[in-house]
Amino acid sequence: MPDPRFFQDLGPVALSDLAQLTGATLPPEAGAVRVSRVATLARADRDSITFVTDKRYLADLAHTPAAAVFVSAQHAASVPEGCIALVTRTPQAAYAMAADRLHRPRLHVGAEAISPEAVLEDDVRLGPGVVIGPGARVGRGTVICANAVIGPGVAIGRDSYVGSNASIAFALIGDRVKILANAVIGEHGFGATGGPKGVIDIPQLGRVILQDGVTVGANSCIDRGAYDDTVVGENTKIDNLVQIAHNVRIGRNCVMAAHTGISGSVVIGDGSAFGGRAGLKDHLVIGEGVQIAAGAGVLRDVPAGETWGGFPAQPIRQWMREVAWLGRASSQRREGTDK
Incomplete structure (x- = not known):
């Protein structure tokens, strides 16, 4: 429930x-x-x-x-x-x-920016304009910078950092987590369906769970689950301007460079790495230790330990051979035209 x-x-x-x-x-x-x-x-x-x-x-x-x-x-x-x-x-x-x-x-509708129902442990430091909703809990030593918004019920662990203007809702955050400026955690994911009178939103009733040591870059977005949870595993590092959709499950010690986009319900194994602007379609399974090259578009499951690139993405050596063949074929065609 x-x-x-x-x-x-x-x-x-x-x-x-x-x-x-x-x-x-x-x-x-x-x-x-x-x-x-x-x-x-x-x-x-x-x-x-x-x-x-x-x-x-x-x-x-x-x-x-x-x-x-x-x-x-x-x-x-x-x-x-x-x-x-x-x-x-x-x-x-x-x-x-x-x-x-x-x-x-649940909404934070009271007049007070820091709800009296919020629980803050010792040595929590708050910047000006911070909003913390009812039932939220913030652990010892955590820093929350100016104008960040912590929604009702959110739990943030100890020694974490929340940058200015970040928004966190429907989320459980571990210890030593860094969420940089303007990141948005736990908003409504992209779920819509055709209704009798047009397209309607599907309520998103899950959560976001960020485990210990996760970093989320500036302006990145992690959507809450549609019903199950969106989970980011321990020590995973996410760059700026990354989009992670609802129900995604990311393993431990993964890295994602800027503009990576992960569609809904993707499962990613431990130790995987994604170059800038890599994109994954929904419901894929990415094995442990996978590397996805920058700009790749992944449309099918990737076995553990493999390196893929291109669009549609494929094993890197195969993709490079095809690119080289196309280059040679194009060069020969141009030379033939010039004669």
């Missing part, structure tokens, strides 16, 4: 109310059933409502313990006994609307 430090639960809500909200249809006798939360199919329980849009997940649907599921008419027959089908043309959009109804992000 969404972390109560960051989200208020607004349930339980009757399925009849959710059906009215989303335009879904359900058996009349099921309208009084109540649910307390949304959940992905893998995390659903008897108090939750989930969704299915892809036939690849019908086998998982057959064993779900969820109380209810948003599903299209073509997949309604696959909903197991004991789970109530809410039939809609747009299951993911219905899920998004239900999430907004059941969960609300």
Whole structure:
């Protein structure tokens, strides 16, 4: 379930109310059933409502313990006994609307910049204009520079550093972490889907976890998870102007040069390195000790220990051979034209 430090639960809500909200249809006798939360199919329980849009997940649907599921008419027959089908043309959009109804992000709305409900250990140093929300915790020896904003429920460990104008929300930060100026940690990731009246945002109900010793460069952004967490492992170093999308899991001792972009749900092994302006598509698995050359565009999984470059990225020796061949072919063509 969404972390109560960051989200208020607004349930339980009757399925009849959710059906009215989303335009879904359900058996009349099921309208009084109540649910307390949304959940992905893998995390659903008897108090939750989930969704299915892809036939690849019908086998998982057959064993779900969820109380209810948003599903299209073509997949309604696959909903197991004991789970109530809410039939809609747009299951993911219905899920998004239900999430907004059941969960609300906690806000810092008081008049005081430093909430009296925040907990600061000894020797925390705050610059002018710092805002710290209710329930936030800051460890001993941490420095927070001018105009940084620490959202409700955020936990920051000891001997960490937060640069000026940085924004941290929906996040758990370890010890000795450095977050440089203007970095944004824990904002809403890029999740959208087509709804009955156009494109709508999908609520992002996860967190960001930065483990001990992580550095996040200036103007970099790390999005909170859509439901699971976005995680950056111990001692990983992230340069300026890097984008890390929701649900990404980065191992320990990785390095990422400026303008690297990691799409959602990528898993990166320990000790991997990314040159400047490298980009990865979503849902990839990058093995341990991988090196990705500057400017590479990675469109498929990379085995452990390999070095890839180019676009689309491929093993570096193969890419260099192809570049050399193209250079020779181009040169021969020009020489032939000149004669």
